[in-house]
Amino acid sequence: NAGVTQTPKFRVLKTGQSMTLLCAQDMNHEYMYWYRQDPGMGLRLIHYSVGEGTTAKGEVPDGYNVSRLKKQNFLLGLESAAPSQTSVYFCASTPNVGQGGQPQHFGDGTRLSIL
Amino acid sequence: LAKTTQPISMDSYEGQEVNITCSHNNIATNDYITWYQQFPSQGPRFIIQGYKTKVTNEVASLFIPADRKSSTLSLPRVSLSDTAVYYCLVESGAAGNKLTFGGGTRVLVKP
Numbered sequence: 342n343a344g345v346t347q348t349p350k351f352r353v354l355k356t357g358q359s360m361t362l363l364c365a366q367d368m369n370h371e372y373m374y375w376y377r378q379d380p381g382m383g384l385r386l387i388h389y390s391v392g393e394g395t396t397a398k399g400e401v402p403d404g405y406n407v408s409r410l411k412k413q414n415f416l417l418g419l420e421s422a423a424p425s426q427t428s429v430y431f432c433a434s435t436p437n438v439g440q441g442g443q444p445q446h447f448g449d450g451t452r453l454s455i456l
Numbered sequence: 457l458a459k460t461t462q463p464i465s466m467d468s469y470e471g472q473e474v475n476i477t478c479s480h481n482n483i484a485t486n487d488y489i490t491w492y493q494q495f496p497s498q499g500p501r502f503i504i505q506g507y508k509t510k511v512t513n514e515v516a517s518l519f520i521p522a523d524r525k526s527s528t529l530s531l532p533r534v535s536l537s538d539t540a541v542y543y544c545l546v547e548s549g550a551a552g553n554k555l556t557f558g559g560g561t562r563v564l565v566k567p
Binding site for chain 1: 498499500501502543558
């Protein structure tokens, strides 16, 4: 059982290039999230999805797009990378939400540098 | 939206108990309090979650007073491997409210 898997683990881009980060979970979770973490700071939510085919904006969505075509995958896209998007990106998932709270399961991150 | 405040850092020694207090003054009725641990180059990992009073598992205890405006994570008899950043998060029953973890508390365990 792999849990939440993120690919790639590391990537260096030039300003203006595009790329897609992939998050895959094998726990049949409904909810998935993309966060970014900058040095010495906590995580900030970029986008999230409450189910296949649905996405919504989080706290810092500008410059990113997402898609959830399959339940197990959540893709984060950068159409035109900027140096300000240099960060570590984390994906997380939860079974669903409702009464009782649902702790998040995280991947180990994608370290992205934009020159 | 419940914001959390916790100390930036704490030092301890092996074998001691570490207590980290988090304040969350505007916690809502349906919100839960969750603590995560993060090691360098890894994603946060769930430690413990609670709603009120006391919760204990094999690695930690969580104390929540009746007004729920704060919570305290207790790590008994820490070891060097407990050196990490600990995040307090108020998690709502509705998706999308898991917005900001805050800076976390950096715990350094010394020999």
